[in-house]
Amino acid sequence: MNYDAVVIGSGVGGYSTAISLSNRERSVAIIEEHLVGGECVNYGCVPTKAFYHFSEALRILKKINSEAYWNWKDLVKWVNELVSDTRSNLIHLLEKKGVEIIHGRALLKDHKHIRIGDFEVSTNAVVLATGTDPKSLKNLVFDNKQVLSNRDVLKLEEKPSSILIVGGGVIGIEFANIFSNLGINIKIVEALDHILPFIDQDVALSIKKYMVEKGVEIYEKTYVENVSKIGDELSVKLSNGESFKVDHVFVAVGREPKTRGIGLENTGVELDNAGFIKVGDGYETSAKDIYAVGDVTGPPLLAHKAIIEGILASKSIVGIKVGKLDSHLIPQTIFSGLEVAFIGYTEKELIEKKIGFKKYKLPIYYLSAVRIKDSKYSFVKILVNEHDPNVIHGVQIVSPNASEVISSFIPILMGRIALSEAATTPYPHLTVSETVREIAEFVLGESIHVVIKK
Amino acid sequence: MNYDAVVIGSGVGGYSTAISLSNRERSVAIIEEHLVGGECVNYGCVPTKAFYHFSEALRILKKINSEAYWNWKDLVKWVNELVSDTRSNLIHLLEKKGVEIIHGRALLKDHKHIRIGDFEVSTNAVVLATGTDPKSLKNLVFDNKQVLSNRDVLKLEEKPSSILIVGGGVIGIEFANIFSNLGINIKIVEALDHILPFIDQDVALSIKKYMVEKGVEIYEKTYVENVSKIGDELSVKLSNGESFKVDHVFVAVGREPKTRGIGLENTGVELDNAGFIKVGDGYETSAKDIYAVGDVTGPPLLAHKAIIEGILASKSIVGIKVGKLDSHLIPQTIFSGLEVAFIGYTEKELIEKKIGFKKYKLPIYYLSAVRIKDSKYSFVKILVNEHDPNVIHGVQIVSPNASEVISSFIPILMGRIALSEAATTPYPHLTVSETVREIAEFVLGESIHVVIKK
Known part of the structure; x- marks a missing residue:
């Protein structure tokens, strides 16, 4: 054939x-x-x-x-x-x-x-x-029962009472949110400096605060030293010396x-x-x-x-x-209740590339769509070229519904909608998409809903 | 002063x-x-x-x-x-x-x-x-207790068991959805041919099916003939001869x-x-x-x-x-669970204005974001100029999250993003915003997820 x-x-x-x-x-x-x-x-x-x-x-x-x-x-x-x-x-x-x-x-x-x-x-x-x-770790090999990857969750026959998530990347954070909403006790260990290490630290910090507030315990700069089975439970020892028992360890350290x-x-x-x-x-x-x-x-x-x-x-x-x-134009999303979505370069990347930029960061809890749907840690951040205000290098949104809203920023990153136009475009009330108009007004210094300190 | x-x-x-x-x-x-x-x-x-x-x-x-x-x-x-x-x-x-x-x-x-x-x-x-x-009707004057406008809902001290909504416009439909979700028995009467009379009939029909499926009774081409108080209840007689009792009548016949x-x-x-x-x-x-x-x-x-x-x-x-x-570029939204959002002209308006158009209508229940969030009645419709495929006259979305997604169609209606570009733009998976790529592919005859009959 x-x-x-x-x-x-x-x-x-x-x-x-x-x-x-x-x-x-x-x-x-x-x-x-x-x-x-x-x-x-x-x-x-x-x-x-x-x-x-x-x-x-x-x-x-x-x-x-x-x-x-x-x-x-x-x-x-x-x-x-x-x-x-x-x-x-x-x-x-x-x-x-x-x-x-x-x-x-x-x-x-x-x-x-x-x-x-x-x-x-x-x-x-x-x-x-x-x-x-999914990658496993030397001391944490998947057994599909107690040491789990994302592939094992649909097979769990009973609701666990506690899970340790190893890895604070996208998969780790998304499952931490889901499990915690479902009433499961969650701890996350992340070996690097902060969870979501590939993104700017202020985004990670908002998500961390949100997770901690819902009862998730987060250990950063920490790794799992040892795991041993004790009956139906796993006894875990962390690099910081702490020990505890959990029903499952969920390994999300990469692919x-x-x-x-x-x-x-x-x-x-x-x-x-x-x-x-x-x-x-x-x-x-x-x-x-x-x-x-x-x-x-x-x-x-x-x-x-x-x-x-x-x-x-x-x-x-x-x-x-x-x-x-164009990898610059691929939006990325984290479905974490207080969602994260971003497109273009992060601050970190722009600094590495030595591209000069101005940062505009706007907390958006004042928007009713955000207030009703959640979280005081919501913000939108836009990174504008230092010399040419019409060149937008990156946008980051931390907000409920961010995963839908980021699409409205694609034409802005492409340079097809100028911020001066977005500022007078009637994005529908009461939605999180109004963020586009709000950040545009903010960059232009013409905010209706925000007092801009001069 | x-x-x-x-x-x-x-x-x-x-x-x-x-x-x-x-x-x-x-x-x-x-x-x-x-x-x-x-x-x-x-x-x-x-x-x-x-x-x-x-x-x-x-x-x-x-x-x-x-x-x-x-x-x-x-x-x-x-x-x-x-x-x-x-x-x-x-x-x-x-x-x-x-x-x-x-x-x-x-x-x-x-x-x-x-x-x-x-x-x-x-x-x-x-x-x-x-x-x-809010407009009242001659035989339905607001008393803020039994005959209600949208202003009275926050004052209701107890959960009603039944409400008749007079008027199947935006406010009537939004409240019908909310009340019905809350477990209140809902009937709607609409004097005109169909609910949401200002929009194309296929949109209204999707919403009607959705409402009926959740237990809302809808009477079209019907009006309230008479309302009388019987103790704590209201006895209603409709123009079609039917009578029933309800706790409240909610009047949403316009402003x-x-x-x-x-x-x-x-x-x-x-x-x-x-x-x-x-x-x-x-x-x-x-x-x-x-x-x-x-x-x-x-x-x-x-x-x-x-x-x-x-x-x-x-x-x-x-x-x-x-x-x-430009009123043509003002998106309109109905927050009705299965939401409606539209921008530009409706079919009805294009026919009135004698503007020739081609209609592309795509049921989108196959999208996982729609399937998870709801409803088999979801669709997106795009009205393209008969002679110039780069001119988009209108877009209508019936779908969960439509109110956020419509913003992504604004640049398409403005002519800033061509459908051929939208078809290869990575709108994030798994969101309803993927609808933009899906309808673009569909218009171009290049659908991945849809079998196009030839």
């Missing part, structure tokens, strides 16, 4: 490439060794956001001291059904789009031939979309690219220092006719990056000249 | 104008006969969205058959506190900005002199921002401008046929040095319109030439 293209991995990056090729009348197969849909559909975005949605409702109820009675099994069942529906719909979509799904593990023999068990296919182009696996055991050594595909696959324009790897998209090409590990990469790679495969997605 | 400007009414339009003038170093007073903050702060957006926020949490809980125990008095207390905090903050802001607040009823003696009780002020410019009052009793007859300010104040460029009325902003200038009656009008009017007053807000 010969295809125009074979995609290895059916996660978001893989299926987007496959469907996009099929839309362009190419014959495509997709090889999947586990569950169709990959990490996002089965273990990542979909179940996480379902848990998140429910858990936030519980949090809101607490505002007026109401109480909710709910059942862990019912919650997990609802989430599992959402996941399996999403997966079935995706399989159905792939079939309708004429993409063949081959179940099994792919082994590249060369850049044209792929083995799947006893079976071999040939292809004009290969797309690597194998994604990543590693899935590049082993698929025959890359037979192809000349090069990896970068962190082990991710190197790609150039049009998502071509260093090997002829082999492309790569999605998480396996390196950070940021985001489904929306993977979708667009899939579309661009498919264009490239059919001979349309395309570049790469 | 002489001011550079005196603003009559301290609602959103009024306070925005006053503060914006004060920011421009003008001496300003604001006259308020009732509560500072006007309709939005005290009876409209703020309390409504607080009720909405809490009631939606209750709805989400029902998904997994969980139960919530909460208390009407606690809810009303929380909402009342939010409202009074917002009002106090506004008073504080006005003071800090140097705007004088004069309590009392304003009576214009001419275009330069205003009486407030025994007291008189003179001014170089007058801004009318008196807003609107009327507050233009009487303020001495307009002494000024030459002209009204339009519907009784709203006529304004030209810079929000000048037909009378010299008299301006008007906000709801009293006519529909759409929206706080975000009022804010921008206030800013533009203040510029105009200080001598900067400005036009009027």
